[in-house]
Amino acid sequence: MGHCCSKNVSVADNEPTGRQQSKHSPVAPVPPSPSTTDVHSGKETPANSFSASPLQSPLPAGIAPSPARTPGRKFRWPLPPPSPAKPIMAALRRRQGREAKPKDGPIPEEHQGDQVEADRALDKSFGYGKNFGAKFELGKEVGRGHFGHTCWAKGKKGQLKGQPVAVKIIAKAKMTTAIAIEDVRREVKILKALSGHKNLVRFYDAFEDANNVYIVMELCEGGELLDKILSRGGRYTEGDAKTIVVQILSVTAFCHLQGVVHRDLKPENFLFTTRNEDAPMKVIDFGLSDFIRPDQRLNDIVGSAYYVAPEVLHRSYSLEADMWSIGVITYILLCGSRPFWARTESGIFRSVLRADPNFNDTPWPAVSSEAKDFLKRLLNKDHRKRMTAAQALTHPWLRDEKHDVPLDILIYKLVKSYVRATPFKHAALKALSKAITEDELYYLRAQFRLLDPKHGYVSLDNFRTKNAVGPHEKFN
The missing domain is CATH 1.10.510.10 (Transferase(Phosphotransferase) domain 1)
Structure with missing residues (x-):
């Protein structure tokens, strides 16, 4: 999410759709990408972030896997290809509670009444605090998008007194589907669950009143x-x-x-x-x-x-x-x-x-x-x-950079798979371990040290200590 609508970025008009770039094809500059709305910078973004689509994979059955690998060759389809964009955007409209415009005149009044009744049946109570106005003073609007708008605000009392924050305001009137309501619940739940990393935006609190949900977060003023x-x-x-x-x-x-x-x-x-x-x-x-x-x-x-x-x-x-x-x-x-x-x-x-x-x-x-x-x-x-992200941080291109290597959830998956494997597979893996490259060994050593094993062995408790698995997780 972020503002990029106002940036004029030139794109070559003669680029063939779905064709691999070659030295004969124009190189397109970095675009403002399709997106949603920026809660922190308050900037509005282009609208082609997409959401749940009923469409199956756009790769039709029976098509050769990579005809585009030959430079300058167009795709060959046995039939006109389906456009994933249309059902994706239709699904996005449903997710946002916006129906497509009718083609045959206005919606009959009785259908409008049905929609009102459906809205009333939705539970739009989130259980968040009701005292947003007492704790924060709203400033100017700094952005608007599909799901709401973002305002600059300042704390009036408490730990955030005098501190500028970003407030994402989502109107309950726009939550016309159960999916839209669940999206808001899940976003707040994830923000609450994720904390403690220096490169993660800080979540402060969530509030609600009869009309809106307010998500209060750290204000980032350095731009995208x-x-x-x-x-x-x-x-x-x-x-x-x-x-x-x-x-x-x-x-x-x-x-x-x-x-x-x-x-x-x-x-x-x-x-x-x-x-x-x-x-x-x-x-x-x-x-x-x-x-x-x-x-x-x-x-x-x-x-x-x-x-x-x-x-x-x-x-x-x-x-x-x-x-x-x-x-x-x-x-x-x-x-x-x-x-x-x-x-x-x-x-x-x-x-x-x-x-x-x-x-x-x-x-x-x-x-x-x-x-x-x-x-x-x-x-x-x-x-x-x-x-994985942890493997990428140990890649030779980044290895000389001064950074910590985090624990990789893949290690847990591999250890769990090994514990459940047959004796024959254990023997096969032991033989294959002799072919490990130096880069792979560097990564595995870093992960082993992170788990802080006792007596040279890794147990499930090592993963629990690092919060990599839940308290009820089992290897077998």
Whole structure:
């Protein structure tokens, strides 16, 4: 989420939809990406963040997996391809409580009455505090979007007295579906559950009255990462890009360890705390986020078109979807253009599913091989081969950076799988362990030290101590 509607970014008109970029194709500068609304900077964002779609995967059955890998070759479809964008946007309207405009005149009055009765049947009581007006003084509106608007505010008493904050105000009148109400509940629940990381926006409290829900959070006044990219002419140096990527990976690893998948990581959703050049970033906007178990797969299509992972479009994904989005952000940081793009939303989806990122044109010949390997391991269409956030932090491209390596939830999944495996599989894994590379060994040693094992062995209690699993979790 973030404001980018007013930024004029040139995009080549002759780019073929769904075609892989080649040296004959124009390189598109980093775009303002499709999104929602920024609660912290208060800026309005473009409207093509999308949400739960009834459409099946846009990859039709029987189609060759990668015809777009040949530069300059258009997609060949046996029939006109379905447009994922239309049902996605229709689902988004339903999620927001906005129905499509009728084609055959106005809605009859009796239907309007039915809608009013349906609204009354919804439980719009959240159990939040009722004294927002007594604790905060609202200032000017600083942004407006689909789900509400954002205001600057200042604390009137208590611990936040005199402190400026950002307040996201969501009108209950717009919560016309049970899904919209649940989205608000879940966003507040996630914000309450996530705390204690320096790159995570601070949540203060949630309030409600008869008309609105008020979500009070930290005010970040340094602007969006997208603004910073554009102010630099669309590119970061490798050194500066590393500083940004480390912060993104660190907070993402923290969220994943707490069982939260963000599902909408993009430059607009990272804000700098101040306008100082070395100000830290904060991740914002958990409106599309969800809780997820280590072995769970999600199936609702959400995110922003340029940053959505292939498996999201196939409706079966987990934490790896966030890592794809980080790969797209890193690609933009290093070259200033999108790895996957087209002139239509459905064209973007086809490009994500079939095209490969371009590493041949300027400036890629001057970019280090470690950086390109880092990107290829994040933008891998096979989510099983994609790096986790903790693995990415131990990649050679970032290894020299001064940062802590967080505990990886993948380690718990692997240990749990090993405990449940047969003796034959134990023997096979022991043999395969001799083929571990130096990079993999570096990562595993870092994870082993984090668990602080007693007598050289790792137990379930080690994971519980690190809050990686719940108190009732069992290995078998």
